[in-house]
Amino acid sequence: MSPPGRFAPLVPEAGALASTVVAEAAEWVVRLAHDDRPATRQACADWRALDPQHELAWQRLSALGRELRASARALPAPLAATTLEQARASLRRRRRDSIKWMLGLGAVGLGAWQGRDALQDFPAWQALRADLHTTTGQRSEHRLADGSQLVLNSRSAVDIDFDERQRRIWLRSGEIMVSTAPDAAGRPFIVSTEHGALLPVGTRFSVRRLDTPGRPIRLAVFEGAVDIRPAGPGAARRLPAGRQLAFTADSLLPERALHPGEDAWTRGMLIANRMPLADFIAELDRHRSGFLRCRADAAELQVTGAFPLDDIDGALAMLETILPLRVEHFSRYWTTVALR
Structure with a gap:
């Protein structure tokens, strides 16, 4: 059994998981996010050791988002630093590459993209009239x-x-x-x-x-x-x-x-169990400013994992490590996910 917090790379062909197993793994993700005591970590490790499906579900859920970053604190410092820096470096490279493309859009086009959220959230008059409302990325x-x-x-x-x-x-x-x-x-x-x-x-x-x-x-x-x-x-x-x-x-x-994890958004998470990538990206798009789209050639890939809704760019960067995808950041307001 690998120690909690150390996750081997996953591949899309790793296989399907029972929804009950995914639900149990999701509960451990949420529990450890709020209770990081040694006894709790050991109980999670014992659950992972019970069945190879438990370990696979844990890796898929914790390989993305908050749990990976939180677990990195328990790793030896050099290993934790290397793991996180690799994800950040990958994201930085794609941002630099996208700037070259973005320069050709022109100021008028850029202004249109930046104004998208004011139009998409819901009409301004409706938000102002509503007794309670949230903006993009807010709960x-x-x-x-x-x-x-x-x-x-x-x-x-x-x-x-x-x-x-x-x-x-x-x-x-x-x-x-x-x-x-x-x-x-x-x-x-x-x-x-x-x-x-x-x-x-x-x-x-x-x-x-x-x-x-x-x-x-x-x-x-x-x-x-x-x-x-x-x-x-x-x-x-x-x-x-x-x-x-x-x-x-x-x-x-x-x-x-009702699928396990349907209410995870109330805890700031999106739990996916073999969700088509197009649907997955559409869900993330509701929580991120600007346009977030999936290219047609990647739309049918299936996603399993627990993703933080408060760090969409971080979730996308982690997604690149477990699926054959590239995230193209054409600007702060326009991001596309495509096959590598």
Whole structure:
């Protein structure tokens, strides 16, 4: 067994992992990020030694993001310095190469790219009018007047409408996580969206409204259950814990199992288990200023790992070490991921 913190290079052909194993590894990543005591590290090492799949899941999850950088502190100083400097040097080389290309864009083009976030997050008037909102790369957590907990993901906006008859949240943009609290007055808790209303039953759940108006709303239930009441002619439906689905005003899309790590964004992480690279990059793009895109020739590569949402450039640099990819930084506001 390799000591905690020392990770051998991984290859895309290393194989698939059971979702339960990925979930267990993700829990260890999160636990060690908050509890770095020797006993905790030893318990993690014992879990890794139980099964080769455990070790593979650990390496894939911890090879990227915060855990790798935190684990480097436990390595001998020369080895830790070498490991981190290699990743930084790779990123610096690509930035230098991209500058040559960027010089040909012209000042007008550059200004357009720099203004992208003001347009993409959500309309300025909507952000200003919303009771609560976040900008690119920002998350915020709030305790509501009834004791419920609300977490806003990057680029999100909500309005709060509590009165003597109801407790209502209007999701205007982005993604939220809600943990409801009992209400002494017996008022219903409602999350309203453009496609219909959601009524939780003692629950913890997330709701996501994608950037493009008219796209389906995505609901994921972690505890309890949520009743879905579409705005159109569709029948109401109750979604239990451990399930997710997307819906529009007229239809409910097929229900699916909830994947481990779906709520990791509330802890500043993105957990991927054989996620197509195109989808993975789209998720990172929601947390980073500027354009982040994946070239078509790399779109179908599969990604497994735990990635920090607060250090997107660092996550991309680590991605280059385990997949045959290159990250092209054409400017601070334009980055492309392509096959090497």
